[in-house]
Amino acid sequence: MKKLKSEFPSDWQDRIERVSEYCSMNGKAYKNYLATIRNWAKRDKQGQSQLNQPRKEFGGSKSGRSNGFTLEGREVKDSDQPW
Numbered sequence: 305m306k307k308l309k310s311e312f313p314s315d316w317q318d319r320i321e322r323v324s325e326y327c328s329m330n331g332k333a334y335k336n337y338l339a340t341i342r343n344w345a346k347r348d349k350q351g352q353s354q355l356n357q358p359r360k361e362f363g364g365s366k367s368g369r370s371n372g373f374t375l376e377g378r379e380v381k382d383s384d385q386p387w
Contacts, residue, residue, distance in 0.1 A: 308338055312345070319345070 308316050319341045327333060334340045 308341065312341070 308319070312319055323334075323337060323340055323344070
């Protein structure tokens with residue numbers, strides 16, 4: 305817990321809550337939760353840097369509009385979703 309608090313002093317509780325919710329929702333368990341939180345933090349940081357760059361379009365309609373949304377840097381079309 306000391307490592308977590310020292311590495312993420314401002315939001316360590318939010319990070320615990322996030323991984324806890326994910327595990328509960330998906331029936332997932334990790335061998336090393338600190339490593340998981342570090343990995344997610346790295347992905348979050350990479351995602352933020354991608355937000356500052358122009359978005360690449362993945363096909364889309366002739367009008368240039370997308371038929372879906374972007375999740376973790378890739379477009380997810382409405383037709384790809386079970387809902």
